[in-house]
Amino acid sequence: MADSIIYHIDVNSAFLSWSAKKYLEEQPEKPDIRTICAVIGGDKQKRHGIVLAKSTSAKKYGIKTGEPLVRASEKCPNLQVFPPDFNYYVKQSNAFITLLKEVAPSVEQYSIDEAFCDMTGTRSLYGDPVDFANTLRERIYKELGFTVNIGVSVNKLLAKMASEFEKPNRTHTLFPEEISQKMWPLPVSELFFVGRSTEKKLHTLGIHTIGELANCNPSLLTSHFRKHGETIWNYANGRDLDFSASHDTANKGYSNETTLHTDVTDAATAKMILLSLAEMVGARIRADKAYISVVSVNLVTCDFERYSHQKSLYSATNITEEIYKTACELFEQMWKHEPIRLIGIATSKATYEQSYQYDMFQSTNYEKLSKLNSALDSIRDKYGSDAIRRACFLEDSNKLSKGMSLAKFDAKQKRTVDGNS
Ligand SMILES: [Mg+2]
Numbered sequence: 001m002a003d004s005i006i007y008h009i010d011v012n013s014a015f016l017s018w019s020a021k022k023y024l025e026e027q028p029e030k031p032d033i034r035t036i037c038a039v040i041g042g043d044k045q046k047r048h049g050i051v052l053a054k055s056t057s058a059k060k061y062g063i064k065t066g067e068p069l070v071r072a073s074e075k076c077p078n079l080q081v082f083p084p085d086f087n088y089y090v091k092q093s094n095a096f097i098t099l100l101k102e103v104a105p106s107v108e109q110y111s112i113d114e115a116f117c118d119m120t121g122t123r124s125l126y127g128d129p130v131d132f133a134n135t136l137r138e139r140i141y142k143e144l145g146f147t148v149n150i151g152v153s154v155n156k157l158l159a160k161m162a163s164e165f166e167k168p169n170r171t172h173t174l175f176p177e178e179i180s181q182k183m184w185p186l187p188v189s190e191l192f193f194v195g196r197s198t199e200k201k202l203h204t205l206g207i208h209t210i211g212e213l214a215n216c217n218p219s220l221l222t223s224h225f226r227k228h229g230e231t232i233w234n235y236a237n238g239r240d241l242d243f244s245a246s247h248d249t250a251n252k253g254y255s256n257e258t259t260l261h262t263d264v265t266d267a268a269t270a271k272m273i274l275l276s277l278a279e280m281v282g283a284r285i286r287a288d289k290a291y292i293s294v295v296s297v298n299l300v301t302c303d304f305e306r307y308s309h310q311k312s313l314y315s316a317t318n319i320t321e322e323i324y325k326t327a328c329e330l331f332e333q334m335w336k337h338e339p340i341r342l343i344g345i346a347t348s349k350a351t352y353e354q355s356y357q358y359d360m361f362q363s364t365n366y367e368k369l370s371k372l373n374s375a376l377d378s379i380r381d382k383y384g385s386d387a388i389r390r391a392c393f394l395e396d397s398n399k400l401s402k403g404m405s406l407a408k409f410d411a412k413q414k415r416t417v418d419g420n421s
Pocket residue numbers: 010011012013014113114
């Protein structure tokens with residue numbers, strides 16, 4: 001589309017900026033940690049933490065995200081290490097996305113600190129897209145207290161590449177006519193989706209810059225990298241192939257599955273296993289403070305046939321009961337009464353954004369369920385996973401004729417749960 005306008009908005013050193021904001025709120029007399037040599041790092045006491053985010057001056061010492069704190073401290077003797085506060089970060093992230101939703105017709109959260117805004121058609125409302133990006137950037141800083149980079153272009157790929165240019169607190173454009181001048185001179189490693197091993201292989205093929213990649217014969221790339229070769233060639237030429245579909249963070253999911261020692265032949269047993277799986281998956285999602293919006297059920301029959309059905313939820317959730325309810329629905333749709341040897345629940349489209357859209361006809365009390373789920377999680381954390389059992393397990397365990405008793409099922413499941421993606 002010729003007239004598309006996409007922003008990619010990226011919080012500068014998100015964890016460090018957000019912690020800086022928190023410390024300024026708590027102790028306004030202390031220096032802003034963005035202005036000193038500082039990092040956000042894992043557990044200082046445990047000594048094997050890593051750098052999660054760094055200030056601009058820490059970057060000048062060559063400190064890199066992901067490197068051990070010990071090594072970072074060697075590079076900068078005055079380095080100050082601050083612990084992360086993920087609860088606070090999630091709040092900041094939510095505030096960031098909420099503000100974007102106030103101004104953009106369509107917002108796609110890409111990670112905890114990044115989002116795409118489709119600004120197509122807003123010129124009559126906001127004027128020049130680049131001027132408005134600057135206005136928005138200032139507004140975010142004024143209202144939320146942290147800086148962002150905004151990349152402006154016609155598709156997500158180019159907008160994301162643009163937001164990576166000089167940081168912090170900048171707006172950059174990367175329109176198609178600017179690709180050869182702004183993007184092609186960069187090393188291939190800067191291209192989205194080119195990892196360390198792809199970079200190495202490209203070097204052996206004599207390809208060092210994004211421009212060299214863009215102008216090489218794509219069949220050379222497909223012969224070495226198959227489909228991935230075609231993808232990066234298109235990216236190098238500024239062509240967007242809905243790349244969010246293959247992005248890990250945006251597509252992050254949680255799944256668990258159980259291989260059964262005896263085939264399950266009745267729906268009641270299958271549903272209890274689904275409840276147990278939903279509990280595990282739900283707890284993991286909540287531990288990450290995430291929400292998922294797609295649930296799927298996988299079944300493997302005694303003949304090793306695999307079925308999978310999935311459903312998109314009306315709104316993202318992390319509530320066990322909702323995952324369980326959806327899984328049961330799917331199970332009923334797909335099960336053809338053949339004996340089952342494996343049952344799994346997979347969830348996907350994880351976000352860090354809570355987006356309950358209250359449905360008028362929905363009888364579920366979300367807040368109550370949400371509190372109940374957190375309470376269960378903390379009791380299980382303290383006293384072990386057997387401390388609390390769902391009442392239906394207790395009631396139904398006597399009724400199981402073909403199935404196994406709950407205690408046996410639990411014991412088996414512990415040995416056989418293997419899916420932990
Ligand atoms: Mg960022």
